[in-house]
Amino acid sequence: MKRAAPALEAALAQLERSQLRRVRTTVEGCPAHSRALIIAGGRELIDFSSNDYLGLAHHPSLAAAMSACAARTGAGSGASHLITGHGSEHALLEEELAAYTGRERALLFSTGYMANLAVMTALSARGECVLLDRLCHASLIDGARLSGATLRRYRHADADSAARLLAGERGAALIATDGVFSMDGDLAPLPQLARLAQRAGAWLVVDDAHGLGVVGASGRGVLEHFGLSSHAVPVLVGTLGKAFGSFGAFVAGDADLIEFLIQKARTYIYTTALPQPVAAATRAALALVQAESWRRERLQALTAYFRRAALEAGVPLGPSATPIQPVLLGSAAAALAAQRELAQAGFWVVAIRPPTVPAGSARLRVTLSALHTEPQLDALAGQLAHACRRERSSAA
Numbered sequence: 129m130k131r132a133a134p135a136l137e138a139a140l141a142q143l144e145r146s147q148l149r150r151v152r153t154t155v156e157g158c159p160a161h162s163r164a165l166i167i168a169g170g171r172e173l174i175d176f177s178s179n180d181y182l183g184l185a186h187h188p189s190l191a192a193a194m195s196a197c198a199a200r201t202g203a204g205s206g207a208s209h210l211i212t213g214h215g216s217e218h219a220l221l222e223e224e225l226a227a228y229t230g231r232e233r234a235l236l237f238s239t240g241y242m243a244n245l246a247v248m249t250a251l252s253a254r255g256e257c258v259l260l261d262r263l264c265h266a267s268l269i270d271g272a273r274l275s276g277a278t279l280r281r282y283r284h285a286d287a288d289s290a291a292r293l294l295a296g297e298r299g300a301a302l303i304a305t306d307g308v309f310s311m312d313g314d315l316a317p318l319p320q321l322a323r324l325a326q327r328a329g330a331w332l333v334v335d336d337a338h339g340l341g342v343v344g345a346s347g348r349g350v351l352e353h354f355g356l357s358s359h360a361v362p363v364l365v366g367t368l369g370k371a372f373g374s375f376g377a378f379v380a381g382d383a384d385l386i387e388f389l390i391q392k393a394r395t396y397i398y399t400t401a402l403p404q405p406v407a408a409a410t411r412a413a414l415a416l417v418q419a420e421s422w423r424r425e426r427l428q429a430l431t432a433y434f435r436r437a438a439l440e441a442g443v444p445l446g447p448s449a450t451p452i453q454p455v456l457l458g459s460a461a462a463a464l465a466a467q468r469e470l471a472q473a474g475f476w477v478v479a480i481r482p483p484t485v486p487a488g489s490a491r492l493r494v495t496l497s498a499l500h501t502e503p504q505l506d507a508l509a510g511q512l513a514h515a516c517r518r519e520r521s522s523a524a
């Protein structure tokens with residue numbers, strides 16, 4: 129142990145020098161459930177970094193469902209789902225998620241990371257080929273590596289690039305992609321990928337962590353947006369810690385897929401079941417997501433409003449039409465400086481640096497919530513424009 133310490137110290141110092149060391153900020157409170165504010169360092173900041181798109185994470189209905197369930201079931205589930213950890217809240221939530229996504233069955237996981245490891249390792253193996261988008265989430269990459277399959281990365285959101293890679297392989301077991309890309313906010317070319325997967329006889333896995341609850345006419349995600357059936361996209365992964373404001377994840381698909389995952393997925397079998405109170409909170413969230421469409425509509429209106437304000441102020445935004453609105457700054461140092469400047473002015477917008485994004489594409493990742501207001505967005509746009517101007521003049 130002792131001998132390794134100097135190496136760790138050197139590695140940490142290197143991260144510090146290259147502006148890549150990450151620090152956690154302790155959030156001391158959220159002053160009002162109906163406003164996107166946090167308290168950190170004793171100051172109130174407008175939160176433009178959480179994935180709580182619909183403003184549900186602090187909603188009293190979720191907290192009430194959670195504590196009522198805890199009084200009934202206790203805090204912990206005590207064992208894995210296959211031993212004695214599977215409770216009635218899990219079963220009900222799975223039925224409701226299957227109905228919500230229009231699929232035969234859904235299977236709960238403790239996290240999206242684990243759900244992605246599950247599908248990737250259960251559906252591909254050594255000797256097969258897995259195709260992934262260059263910018264897809266780390267958990268899909270780790271799952272592909274763990275499966276032992278040959279991993280090929282195609283150009284971002286480019287189905288032709290995927291087709292060219294596929295032509296050089298004997299066959300693909302699986303193509304996987306984010307639905308909405310988590311750091312860019314753009315959408316995967318799913319109709320083209322679905323055709324490619326069908327022609328190749330490969331599985332298509334879509335991780336719609338940032339689309340569910342947000343994208344599509346009724347908020348059912350990228351598959352609804354593109355009008356794709358469960359035949360076109362047989363494996364759908366959703367997470368519950370983002371738009372649903374709770375915690376956990378699920379895989380939705382036909383009955384055989386789900387049964388196979390229950391039998392084979394190691395991140396399902398060898399882990400303690402999610403606490404039932406968390407599932408109860410998610411059920412409350414799912415009811416609100418469906419009953420209160422104003423949250424989604426408001427989020428869409430605010431996204432359009434922010435884009436107009438920011439572009440008019442000269443902020444270089446990408447093409448995203450979702451609540452994920454990155455402002456590319458290039459170097460890690462520039463992104464960190466902009467983060468500090470915005471925090472000074474009362475805006476909590478976190479810099480995203482490599483390896484989360486490719487080298488040279490460090491950015492501020494602005495995320496919008498249904499709880500923001502137009503004056504907050506105007507103020508943010510002005511401050512971002514200021515930070516970008518300052519960055520350009522210091523680079524020149």
Ligand SMILES: *Cc1c(COP(=O)(O)O)cnc(C)c1O
Pocket residue numbers: 238239240241242244265267306310335337338367368369376377
């Ligand atoms: C957040 C995220 C995950 C991980 O989900 P957790 O439930 O937070 O583990 C997986 N995929 C994508 C695209 C994500 O953005």
